[in-house]
Amino acid sequence: MxxxxxxxxxxxxxxxxxxxxxxxxxxxxxxxxxxxxxxxxxxxxxxxxxxxxxxLKPYKKHQKKNAGxxxxxxxxxxxxxxxxxxxxxxxxxxxxxxxxxxxxxxxxxxxxxxxxxxxxxxxxxxxxxxxxxxxxxxxxxxxxxxxxxxxxxxxxxxxxxxxxxxxxxxxxxxxxxxxxxxxxxxxxxxxxxxxxxxxxxxxxxxxxxxxxxxxxxxxxxxxxxxxxxxxxxxxxxxxxxxxxxxxxxxxxxxxxxxxxxxxxxxxxxxxxxxxxxxxxxxxxxxxxxxxxxxxxxxxxxxxxxxxxxxxxxxGHPWLAMTQSENQFYKNCDFLYTLQLINESNFKYFFPEQILKLMRQDCFSWILRIHPRNGTGINLIQEFLQKNNVPQEHYSIENPSTIPLATSLKSCGMHITNYSGCLIEASILKKQTIIIDQTGYLFFKNYIDNELVYFLDKHKDNFSDRVIEIYTSRKTGKKKIKLEIYNPFTGL
Structure with missing residues (x-):
């Protein structure tokens, strides 16, 4: 054991x-x-x-002073x-x-x-x-x-x-x-x-x-x-x-x-x-x-x-509800969906090969934080600044304000370590690159080298392979109509 x-x-x-x-x-x-x-x-x-x-500090509601x-x-x-x-x-x-x-x-x-x-x-x-x-x-x-x-x-x-x-x-x-x-x-x-x-x-x-x-x-x-x-x-x-x-x-x-x-x-x-x-x-x-x-x-x-x-x-009611909404949102090259981050694991989510990609002027990024993440956006920005990533190359997205379907429609490609957003991206037919061994373990049954790829973020040729896959992607929009399930079905 x-x-x-x-x-x-x-x-x-x-x-x-x-x-x-x-x-x-x-x-x-x-x-x-x-x-x-x-x-x-x-x-x-x-x-x-x-x-x-x-x-990571657990979420706590604001404690009011003792009432009379x-x-x-x-x-x-x-x-x-x-x-x-x-x-x-x-x-x-x-x-x-x-x-x-x-x-x-x-x-x-x-x-x-x-x-x-x-x-x-x-x-x-x-x-x-x-x-x-x-x-x-x-x-x-x-x-x-x-x-x-x-x-x-x-x-x-x-x-x-x-x-x-x-x-x-x-x-x-x-x-x-x-x-x-x-x-x-x-x-x-x-x-x-x-x-x-x-x-x-x-x-x-x-x-x-x-x-x-x-x-x-x-x-x-x-x-x-x-x-x-x-x-x-x-x-x-x-x-x-x-x-x-x-x-x-x-x-x-x-x-x-x-x-x-x-x-x-x-x-x-x-x-x-x-x-x-x-x-x-x-x-x-x-x-x-x-x-x-x-x-x-x-x-x-x-x-x-x-x-x-x-x-x-x-099915996925939220994706179905928001997939066809014409909400204005800026386009980006890469949507990077993150897990829970704290100061001790910044390098896990932003290893040198990811930083190398983010420094390139020709690519724009959206970093979508986890819904339960308590780490301040400013800490992520400070880390990226220390590692010479220009702030104009990325924006940080709070999932409580932007529907995932909107972000996926607006990006050229989805990147993740092991976020469940991969499933939602697959439902919407958005290509995803898994970049971590844990993600490979989680989602190896999704990997087909067409819709879902796996690249090890620690390999020397990682950034070159990401660019290769990204530039060869199919850019035509796929028409997908999702239905919203009735929870009374069968009663």
């Missing part, structure tokens, strides 16, 4: 080895399957180690009322969504959900469905009355629990803990220096997490029952306790649970790959159906998730 992680493949092999050695598919606490939670924690700890992103007693009391009354009103509202909403805030972008002066709102708008579903905003509602969001504030919802539930916990029916029940060989697993984790000891995977911590999920699931169970929900669609199903709670509630009610593709679902993305030990009916804290952008993504999901119709192609 590897003690040092150097690649995504090492991470993949490490996790698969754990699944081979331990009965992870049987691990549950009070009926909550816990392995998906543990697997994702291990995966992202190792991802940060391999990619050098562990010192009466203001806090007013807030608690509001949250309690909000919760009671939400779960008691009897209406028919066959489809409900749940999301994180990062999938909202600026569109027509509103914060617009790239995937869900695109479907809602196209099929006039504003009054027929609801989006649960797990991280709270942003002001000036599209279809604001069709949103549920996840923060107020769970805070109201907690307040009600505190008020009623003395009642006999709310007394804590005994814990049913089924974790065979967990102690041996935990010992192995502690011994592996590549992971360290800060994962908080002690048995007591796992029990505490499962109890929290079970308690929170009551909120969503009542929500789904009152609204007669038949389909629950998440995006980024993993990483948030409320998502696990909502999925557990929906699965226990027989509501169809769906994960909507939000990025690359590659052979080494361990939320979407190589689940080798799965309970007969799947994990109850995971979706049972996966909606995919394209055929290759569907095929990959189907390689391990064998449920009939458990993986479907539904």
């Amino acid at each position: 590897p003690r040092e992680m150097k690649s995504h493949q090492d991470i993949h092999d490490y996790i698969v080895a754990i699944e081979s050695d331990f009965p992870v598919d049987t691990w549950s606490v009070n009926g909550i399957h816990v392995w998906p939670y543990i697997r994702i924690k291990i995966y992202y700890t190792l991802i940060h180690l391999v990619e050098g992103t562990s010192n 007693f009466f203001k806090r009391l007013k807030t608690k009354f509001f949250e309690l009322f909000y919760y009671l009103n939400s779960i008691q509202r009897q209406t028919c909403q066959q489809v409900m969504f749940a999301t994180l805030s990062l999938y909202r972008v600026g569109y027509d002066g509103l914060f617009f959900h790239k995937f869900f709102d695109a479907m809602i708008k196209a099929h006039h579903l504003e009054g027929k469905t609801t989006i649960i905003e797990i991280q709270g509602i942003r002001a000036n969001s599209y279809n604001q009355t069709g949103l549920i504030d996840g923060i107020s919802l769970r805070n109201g539930h907690k307040i009600l629990n505190r008020l009623t916990r003395w009642l006999p029916q709310y007394k804590t029940s005994s814990i049913e803990c089924n974790l065979p060989l967990y102690d041996s697993f935990f010992e192995r984790i502690l011994e592996d220096s590549c992971i360290g000891t800060n994962l908080d995977l002690e048995k007591d911590s796992i029990v505490k997490w499962a109890n929290k999920v079970k308690a929170t699931s009551i909120v969503y169970k009542k929500l789904f029952e009152k609204r007669r929900t038949q389909r629950f669609v998440t995006i980024s199903y993993y990483g948030f306790d409320d998502m696990a709670a909502a999925l557990f509630a929906a699965n226990s009610l027989g509501v169809e649970t769906v994960d909507f593709q939000h990025g690359p679902q590659t052979n080494v993305h361990m939320a979407y790959s190589s689940w080798t030990r799965i309970p007969k009916n799947g994990f109850n804290t995971m979706p049972k159906v996966y909606w995919n952008w394209d055929q290759k993504s569907k095929e990959h999901l189907s390689s391990w998730w064998k449920l009939m119709d458990g993986s479907k192609i539904i």
Whole structure:
């Protein structure tokens, strides 16, 4: 077993080895399957180690100063009322969504959900469905009355629990803990220096997490029952306790649970790959159906998730919505889509061969940063300036302000290390050059040397080969008509 992680493949092999050695598919606490939670924690700890992103500061909302007693009391009354009103509202909403805030972008002066709102708008579903905003509602969001504030919802539930916990029916029940060989697993984790000891995977911590999920699931169970929900669609199903709670509630009610593709679902993305030990009916804290952008993504999901119709192609609503818009935008030669950047990995994304290309006067660049990137644009500019890249040769693009389809239409060629934008470029038939071994590992099934190429960014002839491919590209515009899927299909 590897003690040092150097690649995504090492991470993949490490996790698969754990699944081979331990009965992870049987691990549950009070009926909550816990392995998906543990697997994702291990995966992202190792991802940060391999990619050098562990010192990226997590996004935090602005913390307000402590309010006075009466203001806090007013807030608690509001949250309690909000919760009671939400779960008691009897209406028919066959489809409900749940999301994180990062999938909202600026569109027509509103914060617009790239995937869900695109479907809602196209099929006039504003009054027929609801989006649960797990991280709270942003002001000036599209279809604001069709949103549920996840923060107020769970805070109201907690307040009600505190008020009623003395009642006999709310007394804590005994814990049913089924974790065979967990102690041996935990010992192995502690011994592996590549992971360290800060994962908080002690048995007591796992029990505490499962109890929290079970308690929170009551909120969503009542929500789904009152609204007669038949389909629950998440995006980024993993990483948030409320998502696990909502999925557990929906699965226990027989509501169809769906994960909507939000990025690359590659052979080494361990939320979407190589689940080798799965309970007969799947994990109850995971979706049972996966909606995919394209055929290759569907095929990959189907390689391990064998449920009939458990993986479907539904397309990319945001691309479909924005592909034909005549939004004015400057043309460029190269669109370079980036991953999470910090000061320690600038040279990874801008090695000498890339810098050499960027210094050439005959090429213009757009550098599209990652949606979750906290590094200031000025730091990127300072790095490029120190490396003699003229500022007029490039512009830095925030994905929350410019649709990807607009950028792809405006560029001559797309370049990336391993961004999922490659899939979107492929859907729009825009040529892409993968420049990193990790990207090759992720997307080797897309490489055909016509639409998608691979060039190692560290090779001496890299810049010459990029220019050769770029100058020989086909420049005729391809007519592509994408359809927007109706999320009520099949109900």
